[in-house]
Amino acid sequence: xxxxxxxxxxxxxxxxxxxxxxxxxxxxxxxxxxxxxxxxxxxxxxxxxxxxxxxxxxxxxxxxxxxxxxxxxxxxxxxxxxxxxxxxxxxxxxxxxxxxxxxxxxxxxxxxxxxxxxxxxxxxxxxxxxxxxxxxxxxxxxxxxxxxxxxxxxxxxxxxxxxxxxxxxxxxxxxxxxxxxxxxxxxxxxxxxxxxxxxxxxxxxxxxxxxxxxxxxxxxxxxxxxxxxxxxxxxxxxxxxxxxxxxxxxxxxxxxxxxxxxxxxxxxxxxxxxxxxxxxxxxxxxxxxxxxxxxxxxxxxxxxxxxxxxxxxxxxxxxxxxxxxxxxxxxxxxxxxxxxxxxxxxxxxxxxxxxxxxxxxxxxxxxxxxxxxxxxxxxxxxxxxxxxxxxxxxxxxxxxxxxxxxxxxxxxxxxxxxxxxxxxxxxxxxxxxxxxxxxxxxxxxxxxxxxxxxxxxxxxxxxxxxxxxxxxxxxxxxxxxxxxxxxxxxxxxxxxxxxxxxxxxxxxxxxxxxxxxxxxxxxxxxxxxxxxxxxxxxxxxxxxxxxxxxxxxxxxxxxxxxxxxxxxxxxxxxxx
Ligand code: ADP
Ligand code: MG
Numbered sequence: 001x002x003x004x005x006x007x008x009x010x011x012x013x014x015x016x017x018x019x020x021x022x023x024x025x026x027x028x029x030x031x032x033x034x035x036x037x038x039x040x041x042x043x044x045x046x047x048x049x050x051x052x053x054x055x056x057x058x059x060x061x062x063x064x065x066x067x068x069x070x071x072x073x074x075x076x077x078x079x080x081x082x083x084x085x086x087x088x089x090x091x092x093x094x095x096x097x098x099x100x101x102x103x104x105x106x107x108x109x110x111x112x113x114x115x116x117x118x119x120x121x122x123x124x125x126x127x128x129x130x131x132x133x134x135x136x137x138x139x140x141x142x143x144x145x146x147x148x149x150x151x152x153x154x155x156x157x158x159x160x161x162x163x164x165x166x167x168x169x170x171x172x173x174x175x176x177x178x179x180x181x182x183x184x185x186x187x188x189x190x191x192x193x194x195x196x197x198x199x200x201x202x203x204x205x206x207x208x209x210x211x212x213x214x215x216x217x218x219x220x221x222x223x224x225x226x227x228x229x230x231x232x233x234x235x236x237x238x239x240x241x242x243x244x245x246x247x248x249x250x251x252x253x254x255x256x257x258x259x260x261x262x263x264x265x266x267x268x269x270x271x272x273x274x275x276x277x278x279x280x281x282x283x284x285x286x287x288x289x290x291x292x293x294x295x296x297x298x299x300x301x302x303x304x305x306x307x308x309x310x311x312x313x314x315x316x317x318x319x320x321x322x323x324x325x326x327x328x329x330x331x332x333x334x335x336x337x338x339x340x341x342x343x344x345x346x347x348x349x350x351x352x353x354x355x356x357x358x359x360x361x362x363x364x365x366x367x368x369x370x371x372x373x374x375x376x377x378x379x380x381x382x383x384x385x386x387x388x389x390x391x392x393x394x395x396x397x398x399x400x401x402x403x404x405x406x407x408x409x410x411x412x413x414x415x416x417x418x419x420x421x422x423x424x425x426x427x428x429x430x431x432x433x434x435x436x437x438x439x440x441x442x443x444x445x446x447x448x449x450x451x452x453x454x455x456x457x458x459x460x461x462x463x464x465x466x467x468x469x470x471x472x473x474x475x476x477x478x479x480x481x482x483x484x485x486x487x488x489x490x491x492x493x494x495x496x497x498x499x500x501x502x503x504x505x506x507x508x509x510x511x512x513x514x515x516x517x518x519x520x521x522x523x524x525x526x527x528x529x530x531x532x533x534x535x536x537x538x539x540x541x542x543x544x545x546x547x548x549x550x551x552x553x554x555x556x557x558x559x560x561x562x563x564x565x566x567x568x569x570x571x572x573x574x575x576x
Pocket of ligand 1: 078098
């Protein structure tokens with residue numbers, strides 16, 4: 001084997017592989033350039049899966065004729081002037097890699113004109129070979145046509161999926177950009193057919209409706225949070241709307257769509273116990289941080305970022321999301337009343353590329369949501385649960401009540417779980433979880449690694465009400481447990497908590513993860529279903545539900561109660 005220097009062409013193709021892995025990546029880079037150029041109208045046309053043709057036209061500043069050739073050179077950019085700029089990037093692009101990369105794996109034609117000049121220019125780059133710029137007549141702005149993508153890169157071509165799949169990635173890209181740039185009109189055409197036409201709207205919620213569809217958008221409520229130079233705001237789905245995947249969970253940093261573990265984790269932590277396992281919320285989170293606080297130069301496609309103060313950002317997002325949810329929980333459906341959703345109808349929408357995702361399955365989900373979202377009727381909500389007229393208990397686990405609207409069913413197990421959980425959380429926030437000493441300490445033996453962890457986290461455990469003492473090798477005595485919980489065998493619970501600790505291992509997120517565990521504990525150790533309650537116990541439980549936040553969901557995200565309106569009942573009995 002001998003070492004050789006790779007040819008320039010090969011080097012650029014290797015680099016291209018990182019930037020343009022599929023047609024959607026080309027669309028993303030071209031759109032970023034259009035937005036960086038201040039465009040207000042951007043139009044994307046696709047043929048086939050995008051490998052036949054991708055055309056992006058914008059009405060931005062355009063590229064001066066003299067700079068056309070330079071624009072397609074590697075590492076040529078107008079966006080960084082000096083090295084320090086790299087650490088305060090305000091534009092979407094900065095690497096100067098997109099155009100040369102795309103040009104090295106396709107036949108690319110750039111046509112552009114700047115304001116104030118008569119004629120524009122056109123430049124063709126074919127498989128990395130650049131032609132000479134020609135003078136042509138064209139409107140102000142830039143059009144980039146990319147044909148035969150990956151024609152000389154069979155390896156990459158092979159990985160292209162069906163046109164439908166590639167198109168869905170492309171529309172994802174456009175949708176994210178459209179959310180981050182509501183001031184821009186985006187259009188997508190495929191094979192001559194218009195797939196979306198996101199005209200500029202007055203209110204952000206209308207853009208949300210264009211992109212996610214009015215049904216999802218309607219279920220979302222705004223939130224905002226700001227402290228110092230960090231702001232987190234956006235829209236989130238009020239429970240109980242939830243989705244089987246994280247498709248609608250989108251995070252943006254300084255208007256750049258990013259996939260970020262910390263942000264996603266923080267959003268989900270904000271929802272924490274309000275979602276069932278495996279369910280995801282719809283969230284558009286816009287985080288604004290000083291440019292110097294975030295490094296966007298950690299991923300070739302700029303889709304990941306690194307925060308200087310990761311922990312603070314995480315906590316800020318949790319706060320923001322929780323704040324939004326808390327407002328919503330106190331007054332469910334209020335956001336729908338606040339925002340006149342009717343305005344959606346005024347917006348011309350093409351068929352949404354997201355629409356195919358709405359199978360009948362999803363529709364059923366919306367109906368369930370519609371039912372559940374009436375759980376707290378619009379009128380006076382103070383003491384809602386106490387105001388119910390208790391009729392009895394069914395199957396040993398459902399409390400049957402008459403409400404103002406009709407009939408309400410309460411899952412008593414879920415209700416108990418939620419009450420216990422919220423009390424526990426409250427005690428934790430006050431920094432004093434009440435302990436209850438066990439008459440006879442319970443002994444637990446753990447594997448070495450977990451024993452070490454438990455030792456390390458003994459203080460934190462104590463803060464949660466669990467006092468454990470080392471008792472010989474790898475054995476611990478549980479001396480006290482949270483007073484909120486009834487007597488029981490705590491060894492399994494503690495074992496599970498420690499196993500969880502082993503998985504987290506990150507101090508920043510520990511309190512939440514422990515809380516998550518608590519949720520499980522609460523669920524497993526409070527009153528079990530199928531126990532007959534006395535009327536007094538029922539009233540006490542209803543009173544407690546009124547006293548807590550998030551009374552409508554158990555800590556596992558299951559609903560605590562559902563309500564059937566008179567109309568629902570009449571429909572069931574075919575009286576209407
Ligand atoms: P980068 O965006 O990282 O600077 P690119 O290779 O994407 O690198 O683009 C190179 C340069 O070409 C940009 O810096 C910009 O000056 C110019 N350019 C590219 N696309 C456009 C466009 N649509 N409108 C105006 N200028 C553009
Ligand atoms: Mg660019």
